[in-house]
Amino acid sequence: MVVCSGAAAKVRKKKGECVTRRLPVGVGVSTACETRGARKSCGLRAKRCDSRLGRKGGSGKRVAPCKMSAFVCSPLTSECATNHAAVSMRPRARGALAQQKDVKVNMTLSEPKAGQSYWKLSDDEKRSWMQFQRRGEQVFNAKYKAFDEDDNSEYALTDIVYRAEKGGLLEVQHDMEALASRSPEEWKELFDRRSARTVWPYGSGVWSKKEWVLPSIPDDDVVSMFEGNSNLFWAERFGRELGMSDLWVKQCGNSHTGSFKDLGMTALVSQVNHMRRNGANISAVGCASTGDTSAALAAYCAAAGIPSVVFLPADKISTAQLVQPISNGSIVISMDTDFDGCMKLIQEVVNDYPVYLANSMNSLRLEGQKTVALEISQQFDWEVPDWVVIPGGNLGNVYALYKGFQMMKDLGLTDRLPRLCVAQAHNANPLYRAYKNGYDTYAPVQAERTLASAIQIGDPVSIKRAIRALKASNGVVEEATEDELMDAAARADRTGMFNCPHTGVALAALVKLRENGTIRPTDRTVVVSTAHGLKFTDSKVAYHERKLHNCSSKYANDVIRIPASADRIIDALRTRISL
Numbered sequence: 001m002v003v004c005s006g007a008a009a010k011v012r013k014k015k016g017e018c019v020t021r022r023l024p025v026g027v028g029v030s031t032a033c034e035t036r037g038a039r040k041s042c043g044l045r046a047k048r049c050d051s052r053l054g055r056k057g058g059s060g061k062r063v064a065p066c067k068m069s070a071f072v073c074s075p076l077t078s079e080c081a082t083n084h085a086a087v088s089m090r091p092r093a094r095g096a097l098a099q100q101k102d103v104k105v106n107m108t109l110s111e112p113k114a115g116q117s118y119w120k121l122s123d124d125e126k127r128s129w130m131q132f133q134r135r136g137e138q139v140f141n142a143k144y145k146a147f148d149e150d151d152n153s154e155y156a157l158t159d160i161v162y163r164a165e166k167g168g169l170l171e172v173q174h175d176m177e178a179l180a181s182r183s184p185e186e187w188k189e190l191f192d193r194r195s196a197r198t199v200w201p202y203g204s205g206v207w208s209k210k211e212w213v214l215p216s217i218p219d220d221d222v223v224s225m226f227e228g229n230s231n232l233f234w235a236e237r238f239g240r241e242l243g244m245s246d247l248w249v250k251q252c253g254n255s256h257t258g259s260f261k262d263l264g265m266t267a268l269v270s271q272v273n274h275m276r277r278n279g280a281n282i283s284a285v286g287c288a289s290t291g292d293t294s295a296a297l298a299a300y301c302a303a304a305g306i307p308s309v310v311f312l313p314a315d316k317i318s319t320a321q322l323v324q325p326i327s328n329g330s331i332v333i334s335m336d337t338d339f340d341g342c343m344k345l346i347q348e349v350v351n352d353y354p355v356y357l358a359n360s361m362n363s364l365r366l367e368g369q370k371t372v373a374l375e376i377s378q379q380f381d382w383e384v385p386d387w388v389v390i391p392g393g394n395l396g397n398v399y400a401l402y403k404g405f406q407m408m409k410d411l412g413l414t415d416r417l418p419r420l421c422v423a424q425a426h427n428a429n430p431l432y433r434a435y436k437n438g439y440d441t442y443a444p445v446q447a448e449r450t451l452a453s454a455i456q457i458g459d460p461v462s463i464k465r466a467i468r469a470l471k472a473s474n475g476v477v478e479e480a481t482e483d484e485l486m487d488a489a490a491r492a493d494r495t496g497m498f499n500c501p502h503t504g505v506a507l508a509a510l511v512k513l514r515e516n517g518t519i520r521p522t523d524r525t526v527v528v529s530t531a532h533g534l535k536f537t538d539s540k541v542a543y544h545e546r547k548l549h550n551c552s553s554k555y556a557n558d559v560i561r562i563p564a565s566a567d568r569i570i571d572a573l574r575t576r577i578s579l
């Protein structure tokens with residue numbers, strides 16, 4: 001049995017029909033959706049649709065298709081019900097509590113018992129379980145809202161929009177009332193039950209938290225590689241070297257394309273896939289990239305059969321990064337400029353042509369990336385670490401992490417935020433400079449060449465987001481020179497890791513914060529490793545061959561080249577170990 005919730009349930013009772021199949025006219029749901037010919041209807045701009053439906057929806061008459069939005073909506077899908085239920089059928093002031101109660105009752109009705117495995121359920125129980133998941137598409141919802149407090153603009157997630165009305169950034173806002181209808185314990189139990197299993201798409205580290213990410217996307221439209229669920233490496237030996245007892249490295253680079261970008265890209269490409277399937281005019285998805293975003297975009301688009309376009313700064317990304325979008329069939333455009341130059345150009349293109357922007361300026365990405373915060377806490381049995389240290393470039397990821405931690409706190413899963421540290425390369429350190437003057441002034445810089453090439457960004461799009469995250473979490477900013485970042489990566493490698501230079505920046509920051517006492521010996525600290533070291537072998541090999549300028553290669557491990565002879569081998573071994 002399909003159980004509809006909230007106002008949708010009323011629809012069902014009244015007309016004996018399910019809202020996800022066909023909506024009766026004039027019951028307050030978007031009748032435009034119901035009008036079969038209205039494929040280009042449903043102006044899902046939250047406020048506009050709201051007033052439209054408020055005015056005409058209850059009249060019992062068909063409402064002409066709304067032409068206010070670029071988005072094209074498919075009728076008779078749960079999407080219409082979801083968005084309009086979310087936007088229009090939930091009068092904010094009226095009956096919020098009653099609604100919560102409805103939701104609560106409905107959500108628990110068919111939920112499988114704790115610890116039950118999907119594969120061991122009877123067919124009836126399986127159906128009930130899938131219905132439970134799908135019901136989330138109707139009950140929970142999210143929209144864009146302006147990041148800046150003096151801007152009240154709001155948009156539906158199906159709108160093609162990257163900036164708020166006054167030109168500032170957007171962010172995804174969830175219906176926290178609806179999410180609060182489940183208790184913290186219920187959420188934890190649900191997330192624990194789904195993660196790392198095979199039920200589509202809930203086994204993914206991102207989609208196991210679907211209701212908190214993009215709740216309205218039908219499961220079939222999700223584009224996932226079962227990303228996330230990356231291991232938390234207990235850096236016991238490295239920690240001991242630094243006088244720390246509780247040091248961990250979240251290995252986000254152990255992922256399909258080798259970086260944390262997969263977490264955000266699954267969310268963004270799923271949304272695009274959903275919109276295209278419903279007729280949206282999107283010819284391709286495009287991004288400017290320092291290498292990892294383009295790799296993730298190319299892979300997820302290839303999996304979905306969506307064209308992708310990537311703008312890359314020539315000779316500023318690693319070979320491994322370059323070959324990824326080439327292999328995945330992306331349109332690869334390499335230009336004699338830096339990342340900031342590529343970013344400006346992609347914005348020009350997406351403004352004028354039906355190319356959808358995939359950079360983290362697009363807040364959909366951050367919804368996926370924020371699940372790292374949930375995952376870290378989940379891996380500590382829902383406890384929050386004292387510190388999280390991450391390398392920052394365009395600065396979307398620090399805000400994503402903050403958002404994840406804040407959301408858990410707001411919904412009662414945890415009781416505090418960790419302190420955040422953003423680590424920047426000295427050669428591209430605009431946030432560090434702003435931090436040093438108390439955020440009084442901020443000025444973009446001309447980023448100099450750094451071996452942490454993915455964070456060679458002088459004018460970060462998410463600067464305001466980062467500052468908000470740092471202020472809210474009592475955070476700090478550190479920087480690392482080329483010598484420091486390569487040494488830190490190599491030193492930690494000797495304890496079993498294989499770090500990329502960006503993780504090296506974070507590790508160098510950790511060393512400094514430990515040395516100056518900011519991080520205490522027993523503080524539980526998580527360093528976010530953002531990419532796999534194998535994507536950056538050129539610089540790592542050069543380090544060990546002592547070929548890097550500005551680097552002392554203090555932890556270089558020289559390869560011993562000798563003639564093929566047993567005696568020479570023993571002599572060589574004796575230089576390193578006692579035999």
Ligand SMILES: Cc1ncc(COP(=O)(O)O)c(C=O)c1O
Pocket residue numbers: 259290292293360391392393394395396397398454455500502530531
């Ligand atoms: C490996 C790696 N680390 C860190 C970052 C920085 O993330 P953000 O730009 O969100 O600050 C990036 C982004 O390009 C990256 O690719």
